[in-house]
Amino acid sequence: MSPSSLPQALTQDTFIAIGGPVPSNRSKTRDTNVAILRLALPDLMDAYEINTPLRMAHFLSQLAHESDSFCTFEEYASGAAYEGRQDLGNVRTGDGRRFKGRGPIQLTGRANYRAFTAWIKRQMFDAVPNFEAQPELLLDENWVAWSALYFWTTRRLNEAADRDDIIAVTRIINGGRNGLADRKEKLARAKAAVARLVAAATTTPFSKDWPVLHRGMFDNTDVERLQSLLIHHGARIGIDGDFGPATELALKNFQSSHSIAPTGVADPATWAALREA
Template sequence: MSPENLPSIFTTEMLCRIGGPVPDAKAASRRAHAGVLAEHLPALMQRFEIDRPLRMAHFTGQMAHESDSFCTMEEYASGAAYEGRADLGNLHVGDGKRFKGRGPFQLTGRGNYRAFTSWMREYVSADAPDFEGRPELVLADRWVAYSPIYFWITRGLNRHADRDDILAVTRIINGGRNGLEDRKVKLGRAKAEIAKAMASATLDTGRDEWPILHRGLMDDKGVERLQYWLAKAGYTLAIDGDFGPATELALKDWQRRKGLPPTGIANGATWVMLTGD
């Protein structure tokens, strides 16, 4: 699968799995929100270069946390706590509630709605709505996927995702470490889902002895063979059949050194170069 097509792997079901279990009462709304995002996000992620596995995983994992596992696109609280917050641009009576958190990353405050409008009109369409004038439009199906893209790109979060630095990403999104453990869980789910989707979309070579392998496989003879060849290439690994973080990191490093896409997935091209066959 070529890098420019990677965001197309996201589906409603995948986003729901990244979000994890939710109460039955929230399941319908979660599926509806995830469906809208799955329809609109892939093209935007491709356009704004959130199109590598780590970038995609951090982006969707953080969205899952901020949106209560995609159960809501609007802050549950009334927004009254933001009243009078000059740092958010809330200078008028009622701004706290009017400019409460909306969208997957909870766009909050008059100043941020104004900045979002400017960004949309510069990078998307000169005819984009005035979101400061009509803040509820952030939630419209046509526009709701843009606000997390805006936040991610304007804060330069791709570079932190490239380093797999969840703490830096979390601090920029939330201002601290709030919900860090849940963010880590959702990031882990996102990485696993992306790896599985990439593996299933990778063309096999037609040779049974060259299985497609990815992180998450356990007690697998193919993984043992992969670990054997990586160890032979100089990597210190336990040959235990478990495709965990150490095996993935070693494989990515080896692929990078050999000029292959560092996907961390063993496909036919990887096997041919690794085994010399």
């Protein structure tokens, strides 16, 4: 699958897998929010080049964390804690509550709502709302996904995602390391979910003896064979049948050194190269 088409393969199950389990009383709202993102995000992610496995995994996992596994597009707290925060542009009484976090990446503060309005007007010819004047409209399904694209692109987060630098991505989004453990868990799930999309889109014929393998597979004898062949070619990994980050990295390194697209997915072309003496 070419990078430009990978976001189009996103399904509701992809989002749910990345977000992980949620309380039963929030699952209905989660499903509604996921449906909105599933329709809106693929074209936007292609347009703004959030379309490689690493970029997608970092982007979607951060959205999952900020939105409580896609259960809310509005901060649970009142926003009063942001009152008087001049660094957020909250210079008028009531701005903390009025410009509380909204959207899947929790856009916060008068200054950000103002900047988002200016940015999205530059992207589109059609009339768009003034989100500083009507901040609640950011929750509208026509605009809510755009708010995440605005924040991600204007902070050039693709660059940190390309380095697989979750610390930098988190710091830019949150200002520190808040929720880092959960962000790491969601990133691991996102990498596995995106790898499944890449594997599913492999156009070469499926081989019973040399199947398509990807991150997230566990206790799998074919993964054991893959790990054994990678070790034969110099990789320093163990053989445990679990396709985790170490196996994925070793596979990507092997693919790069053999002029194969470094997808981290074991496809027939990769198997053929691995089987060479």
